[in-house]
Amino acid sequence: MTREPLTLVRLIPPGATVEVAAGDHVEPETVLATGHLDRKVLRLPAGDNFELLKKPGDPVKKGEAVAVMEELFGLGLRELVSPCDGVMESVNARRTALVLTGSDAKIRALVRGRVEAVEDSEVRLQVRGERIRGWFGFGRAVAGEVYRIHEFFTPSEVRRRIGPEVAGRVVLCASFVLPEVITTLARYGAAALVCASLDFAPLWDLISPTGPHPAGRGLPTLVVVEGFGVHGLGPEAAGTLGAAEGRVVYAAGPALDRLVFAGPPYAEVLIPG
Amino acid sequence: MATSAENAGTAGPGGRRGEDYVLVLGQAAMTALRVTRDGLEPAGAVAPTGGRVPSPARVAEDLALEGDPVFILAGAGSPRVTVDGRYALNPAGIKATAATVLRTGAVPAGPLPSETAAADVFVHELARQRPDVLLLTQTMAGDKLRSLARFLETPSFLECPLPIVYSGRDTLAPKTLENLPGCRYEPAPVTATSGKVDTRTLERLLTGLVQDLTDAAVSRAGFGRPPAMTMGRAAVAAAVGLIRLAGPGGACLIAAEPAEVAAFVPAADTIDAASTSVTGTGTVELCATGRGGAGGPRPAGWMPAWEDLINRIPLHSEAGNVANKVADVLVRPWAGPAGPEEACVAAALIEDVLCRLIARWDSTVRPETNPRHCRVIVGTGLGFWRLGDPRLAAACLLDALQPVGVTTVGIDPWGRMLVEAAVNVPRPLGPDWVATCVSPLRARLEPRNGDSDPWAIVTVLRSTGQTTARRLVPGRIGSIHVPPGEKAELTIEPCLRHIDFGAGPGKTWRGRVNGSLAGVILDGRGRPLETPADPVLRVTKQREFLAALGVLGELEGRARKVARRSPGAARGPRGGSQD
Missing domain, CATH: 3.40.50.2300 (Response regulator)
Known part of the structure; x- marks a missing residue:
């Protein structure tokens, strides 16, 4: 942890347009890049027994039917619904998949600083503050006010003690957390969870390629500071994070769409100075 | 680009720091330190570069080095x-x-x-x-x-x-x-x-x-003199050098870290013949697992099942605890083991990956090559260093590959062989030899009681003139001490007509073996290895094998010493020395 100028790497997904140049000063709200960042591929059933309800260029809402297909020899109909808000971009020539593009999204700086360099897939920012690196983590970069929770010993305690007050906040737990905490935080819309440790087996059940949240999709950003098993935060990290309670901090996983076990890049928390 | 030999010649073995130095960049950077320590080259410096080719001036400035550098790029900038x-x-x-x-x-x-x-x-x-x-x-x-x-x-x-x-x-x-x-x-x-x-x-x-x-990347970085490159070609050269060290016959398998590449090289005297057989099995496994290969069921994922790992650990462990240790191993691959349990979990993880590699190998390239008939097995990569004890690394290689006949196992965790090959060292040291395993071909352990007729009489004649004879008994594991650096004559006389050690059924096998850390291991567990269903019996059998290699007792002893020094520290698992 240091108060020297730090380099913060912000990943830019393919297809996005970078809006800043090297040397620019940025505020947390400054837009670094824009573009259709959330593209989804919807598989269409084999054969041609379906009808597309939208044509390329049509806007779609999440949950809206984009295609309808016959089932049971015409006795039933099944709808294929859009998984996101956005635009229907294209259907491939063989009519086996369609690409849905999410609404225009903006990647914001989230911290105050200066643009050090701009490359194809990343923008490097020079910022001041203290950085804590996590051993493991996932999720995109977020910023939010630090909200501290204490150690919970039973799942029912988790359900009783965590509520809507966590929405949009970076939740900090200085000790071991139960796996139920992550799913509960996702339900209430927390931005991130920064914790000392947690059990890996239940976490892997959630985030494995065959789990309900592959690579942590749909869960808050996670930063595990100490490791797996029962550990508490080290004194230095506990002091720094404890002092940040109530302040807005930056938290990010190491990559945009995949799990990284041994960094770099690392999951990190940045407390702006 | 100049050959690696030219660069090695510039450095010279008698050089001093400040005049000539060797700088190894890239994934195998840690090797430089080890090579330096072994006195092969005048000096070494570490510069992990994350795959990019750095400017030599900048690196020399960062590391405060003076003099005429010899650069070895180990994987850095490889297209x-x-x-x-x-x-x-x-x-x-x-x-x-x-x-x-x-x-x-x-x-x-x-x-x-x-x-x-x-x-x-x-x-x-x-x-x-x-x-x-x-x-x-x-x-x-x-x-x-x-x-x-x-x-x-x-x-x-x-x-x-x-x-x-x-x-x-x-x-x-x-x-x-x-x-x-x-x-x-x-x-x-x-x-x-x-x-x-x-x-x-x-x-x-x-x-x-x-x-x-490569030339474009290297010239962009501003190298005054072409560096030596190590990658596929160096791996081949290393393997060929190894075959020369170990002698002809059989085959040689270089297994690497899960994320790295494994090379299989049939024994051959010429580099050309060997170089045609290098295969990226690690890549095969990772690609097939990640994408679901054609012609086979899609695997559930690359993370092994916790129960499978527990069966490979010679300690009584719970699934949750094993999962946490696995994750700790994965997120800190460069850290040494915190205790015997973590070392055993790391070994189990490597063993599991190797088993999957071998399973895929069996289904794709048999009968052209059979890794079980290797005469030499060398484990390379920091994953093996992480286990803390080369004998544990050898144990996990033997359990995973289950070689038959007479097999020598070596460990080269720092990838020293690759660097030696890249700089064309005239007398390469080769790996650290850990054990020579003796196990008959196609000899299955019968479950019935009283199966104690020996399979063979194993005699070792050391260079000191000392002769030791031991019986290779089914179901038991023994060892004969042959210290490192020594050569010994090994004679294996089968006691049964169908027992074969590579010379033919019932025929006596004779040959020379290298001395090693654990000596000659008489492995009477049969092939394929069968794990007892009863957890207590399984752990006992596994510890017996590790005790023959002389590994677990030492690891636990070290953990107990650490615990005694720091009274607050958590104690290691219970269990006495198996030595």
Whole structure:
């Protein structure tokens, strides 16, 4: 942890347009890049027994039917619904998949600083503050006010003690957390969870390629500071994070769409100075 | 580019720091320290570079070094090759193409998904892999070609076109690629017949491309003198050197860390013969697991089941605890083991990956090669260093590969062999020999009681003139001490007519073996290894084997000493020394 100028790497997904140049000063709200960042591929059933309800260029809402297909020899109909808000971009020539593009999204700086360099897939920012690196983590970069929770010993305690007050906040737990905490935080819309440790087996059940949240999709950003098993935060990290309670901090996983076990890049928390 | 021998000659073994130094950059940077310590080269410095070629001036300045440098780039800046095509997704196809890529000195970046009908997936994957060369083993048209064109419109490609090599049927060659902006199309004039690619022509083409790309990267970085490159070619040279050290006959398997490449080289006296057999099995496994290979059921995922790992650990452990230890091993791959349990979990993880490699090997390349008939097995990569004790690394190699006959196991965790090969050391040290395992071919352990007739009498005649004879009894494990650096005459006389140690059923096997840390291990567990269902019995048997290698007792003793020094520290698992 240091108060020297730090380099913060912000990943830019393919297809996005970078809006800043090297040397620019940025505020947390400054837009670094824009573009259709959330593209989804919807598989269409084999054969041609379906009808597309939208044509390329049509806007779609999440949950809206984009295609309808016959089932049971015409006795039933099944709808294929859009998984996101956005635009229907294209259907491939063989009519086996369609690409849905999410609404225009903006990647914001989230911290105050200066643009050090701009490359194809990343923008490097020079910022001041203290950085804590996590051993493991996932999720995109977020910023939010630090909200501290204490150690919970039973799942029912988790359900009783965590509520809507966590929405949009970076939740900090200085000790071991139960796996139920992550799913509960996702339900209430927390931005991130920064914790000392947690059990890996239940976490892997959630985030494995065959789990309900592959690579942590749909869960808050996670930063595990100490490791797996029962550990508490080290004194230095506990002091720094404890002092940040109530302040807005930056938290990010190491990559945009995949799990990284041994960094770099690392999951990190940045407390702006 | 100059050969590595020229660079080694410049450094000279008698040089001093400040006059000449060797700088190893890239993934094998840690090797430099070890090589220096062993007195092979005048000095060493570490500069992990994350795959990029750094400027020599900047590196020398950062490390405050003076003098005339000799650079060895170990993997840094090696061009990445992405393979596209249905053929490439076949495990045999991946093996052939990965081998071709490796031999050229490049790194396989990975295959593209087979279902690339959805253009977005194709472009996204290409952007993620960021290849320096795209290798097509099938034609390209329609959505896929259009999306490739879109991808190549990126300004960086317009400035420096992406080489795309087509290696497939002449009649299906995608001629439109010639006109794509940002593309440098290289049709390889080969005719691919079903299931086989003429890799020699492809390799010639790729070698040229890789050489150009490497030279460009190195000259951009401002090297005054060409550095020595280690990658596929150095691995081959290392393997050939190893075969020379170990003597001809049998085969040699170099297994590496899960994320790295494994090389299999049949014994041969000439480099050319050996170099044609380097295969990227690690790549095969990772690709097939990650994408679901054609011709087999899709594996559940690359993380092993906790129960499988528990069965490989010689301690009584719970699934939750094992999962946490596995995750700790994965997130801190460079850290030494915190205790015997963590060391055993790390060993179990490597063993599991190796078992999967071997299973895939069996289904794809048998009977051409059989890794169980290796005469020499060398484990290389920091994963083995992480276990803390080379004997534990040897145990996990023996359990995973289950070799038969007489097999010598060595460990080279620092990749010293690769560096020795790159700088063309005249008298390479080779790996640290850990054990020589003796186990008969096709001898299965019968479950019935009283099966105590010995399989063989093993006699060791040491160079000191001392003779030791032991019985190789089914179900039991014994050892004969032969210290490192010594050579010994080994004689194995089968007691039963069908028992074979490589000389033929019932025939006496004679040969010379290297002295090693654990000596000659008489492995009476039979093949294939069978794990007892009862956990207590399983742990007892596993500890028996480790005790023969002299490993677990020492690890636990070390943990107890640490615990005694720090009274607050958690104590290691219970269990006495097995020595």
